[in-house]
Amino acid sequence: EKIAEGKGAYEEILGMAKGDVKNLVAEVIPKFAHLYPDLLDSAINALLDLCEDESSPIRKDAIRGFKTLTENLPECISRVSSLLTQLLVLEDEEEVKVLQSTFSPIFQTDIKQASQAILHHIKAGTAPLKEKACQFFAKEMKQCKKEIDKNMELQAYLVEMLLAVVSEAGGALRGEDLNALFRVVQNFEVYKDNKHPSLLASVKEALEAVVNLEGIDMTEEGSKRLMSCLVFGANLSNKTDVSSLLSQLATRVPAMVSEASPETAVKLTRLLPRYISEKSPSEESAPKVFTDMYTGLGSAMAVDPMNVAVIEPLLFALHKIGKKVPSHAMATLGLKKTAGEVTEPEAAEKKATFQGYVDTILKEQKEKSTSTSAELKELSKTFKTLKGEEKTEASRKRSRLQTLLRACANLETMCTLLTRSQALGADTVSLSYQKPKKQKGQAGAKKEEKKIAGSKRKRGAAEPAKPINKLEMSLEDISKAEKKASTAQNKKRGGGRGRGRGRGRGAQGGRGASKAKTQQPNKRRKSQGQESKQNNQGGGKRGGKGRGGRGGRRGGRGGGGGGQNKRKRGQQNQQNGGQQPKKKTRGGRGRGRGRARRNRRNN
Numbered sequence: 001e002k003i004a005e006g007k008g009a010y011e012e013i014l015g016m017a018k019g020d021v022k023n024l025v026a027e028v029i030p031k032f033a034h035l036y037p038d039l040l041d042s043a044i045n046a047l048l049d050l051c052e053d054e055s056s057p058i059r060k061d062a063i064r065g066f067k068t069l070t071e072n073l074p075e076c077i078s079r080v081s082s083l084l085t086q087l088l089v090l091e092d093e094e095e096v097k098v099l100q101s102t103f104s105p106i107f108q109t110d111i112k113q114a115s116q117a118i119l120h121h122i123k124a125g126t127a128p129l130k131e132k133a134c135q136f137f138a139k140e141m142k143q144c145k146k147e148i149d150k151n152m153e154l155q156a157y158l159v160e161m162l163l164a165v166v167s168e169a170g171g172a173l174r175g176e177d178l179n180a181l182f183r184v185v186q187n188f189e190v191y192k193d194n195k196h197p198s199l200l201a202s203v204k205e206a207l208e209a210v211v212n213l214e215g216i217d218m219t220e221e222g223s224k225r226l227m228s229c230l231v232f233g234a235n236l237s238n239k240t241d242v243s244s245l246l247s248q249l250a251t252r253v254p255a256m257v258s259e260a261s262p263e264t265a266v267k268l269t270r271l272l273p274r275y276i277s278e279k280s281p282s283e284e285s286a287p288k289v290f291t292d293m294y295t296g297l298g299s300a301m302a303v304d305p306m307n308v309a310v311i312e313p314l315l316f317a318l319h320k321i322g323k324k325v326p327s328h329a330m331a332t333l334g335l336k337k338t339a340g341e342v343t344e345p346e347a348a349e350k351k352a353t354f355q356g357y358v359d360t361i362l363k364e365q366k367e368k369s370t371s372t373s374a375e376l377k378e379l380s381k382t383f384k385t386l387k388g389e390e391k392t393e394a395s396r397k398r399s400r401l402q403t404l405l406r407a408c409a410n411l412e413t414m415c416t417l418l419t420r421s422q423a424l425g426a427d428t429v430s431l432s433y434q435k436p437k438k439q440k441g442q443a444g445a446k447k448e449e450k451k452i453a454g455s456k457r458k459r460g461a462a463e464p465a466k467p468i469n470k471l472e473m474s475l476e477d478i479s480k481a482e483k484k485a486s487t488a489q490n491k492k493r494g495g496g497r498g499r500g501r502g503r504g505r506g507a508q509g510g511r512g513a514s515k516a517k518t519q520q521p522n523k524r525r526k527s528q529g530q531e532s533k534q535n536n537q538g539g540g541k542r543g544g545k546g547r548g549g550r551g552g553r554r555g556g557r558g559g560g561g562g563g564q565n566k567r568k569r570g571q572q573n574q575q576n577g578g579q580q581p582k583k584k585t586r587g588g589r590g591r592g593r594g595r596a597r598r599n600r601r602n603n
């Protein structure tokens with residue numbers, strides 16, 4: 001009864017939306033709208049009137065009121081979502097923030113209803129509204145990804161809705177907007193898991209529909225739309241056969257190279273080889289695709305001047321497609337006659353046409369290669385003197401020139417394979433604009449090589465020595481080879497930490513703990529440095545740079561490490577006042593810097 005009595009008062013409040021107390025009713029209208037369902041239309045219209053008010057605070061309060069309205073009346077989410085979508089074109093940034101913060105929780109409450117409303121305006125709205133709606137939809141789908149991933153049925157429904165919008169209105173969308181919608185589809189699990197072939201077929205049909213739309217032309221915006229379709233189709237080629245789409249794209253190559261800008265033509269044609277995989281094109285459709293691609297190559301050859309960067313991917317695609325149908329490919333190029341299909345005059349004419357293409361390509365690539373090499377050489381002369389932005393720009397230019405050189409080399413290789421070897425596939429060719437793929441096991445081999453070679457922290461690690469073929473060598477040659485290999489190894493190792501030879505000049509390498517030294521601890525041997533230089537295995541003799549022998553601390557300029565002394569060393573020590581040691585002695589650490597320093601200290 002109280003609710004019924006308050007209906008009249010609520011109607012008065014709705015009327016105040018056009019009066020002088022708008023700031024008071026903006027919060028009251030949505031708060032009590034659920035109590036009077038028959039007045040819901042009037043409540044929504046009152047909020048819309050407030051959204052158009054001259055006062056910004058009132059407009060913001062009215063926008064926030066839609067959130068309260070949907071919390072109490074979830075069944076009106078679709079209608080409210082449609083109204084809020086239309087408000088996305090607001091110019092005031094603060095109001096747009098309020099709108100998005102209001103719309104986002106409504107979208108997350110019922111993704112299905114909200115998506116329906118947004119996609120409707122993407123398909124039928126004005127150009128500015130399409131742009132804003134695509135951006136908001138893509139953002140919200142990303143935020144709701146975890147929830148959407150749990151519901152495969154909802155994913156399938158959303159994909160079908162998106163594909164319908166793309167098929168009908170893709171030609172009117174910007175390239176960026178198409179990209180946003182395609183990314184939404186790619187993020188769905190139903191698209192990733194490859195378990196829904198019917199859905200993939202729908203995706204392919206939608207792409208074909210977009211490519212055939214009149215809005216996909218070679219203007220700047222049309223090229224961006226086509227680029228978006230090409231990228232999405234290239235990713236789709238690994239999942240299903242896209243032969244029909246590739247054939248349609250091949251028929252557009254003449255327009256790509258003649259109507260689009262040179263930079264755009266390069267970007268578009270470089271995507272075509274990505275469509276060729278194990279699944280695409282199929283053996284049934286490969287002949288038609290090859291013929292269409294060959295026609296596209298002919299149109300690209302007619303453009304003056306010929307763009308080497310455009311010809312490379314087209315010729316590469318011909319190689320890859322022709323490998324699947326070699327007999328048809330050779331017959332089309334006039335290189336081999338197929339029995340019952342081509343007469344001699346026709347074959348000769350086709351061969352002459354293709355040979356003309358090859359001659360033109362080789363001539364152009366040779367001239368381009370010569371001029372590019374000269375330009376690259378001139379750039380290298382001044383590159384070291386450049387700084388800042390000039391150096392950055394020069395680096396980019398150098399990269400472009402190097403890519404162009406690789407493209408010229410690839411063209412020569414691919415033409416030679418066809419004319420001389422009559423081979424298809426170009427398996428040895430790596431496209432100039434792609435990073436070469438590492439072969440399996442290559443990374444592991446490099447790691448093992450680094451492990452063997454050692455590093456700055458682990459000095460002395462030996463590099464693998466080249467094997468010596470002793471079967472065809474004399475004993476003297478074998479001895480010389482082994483000695484040479486040992487010397488080279490010691491120089492590489494720098495003495496190592498084992499018993500290698502240090503480069504020290506024999507300063508104090510022979511400072512061993514012999515009996516002669518223990519009996520005369522205070523008596524220094526004047527010729528110790530000289531004896532050490534002559535007799536120490538570790539630091540006495542000249543070895544590689546680096547650390548000394550096993551007993552030494554440093555080689556190099558300082559006296560090498562001690563190493564193991566020979567028995568002769570003990571005999572010479574005895575002549576200088578010591579006694580002959582009974583066994584070989586191990587030297588201590590060489591601390592001297594050379595014979596001259598040791599003599600000065602002794603004197």
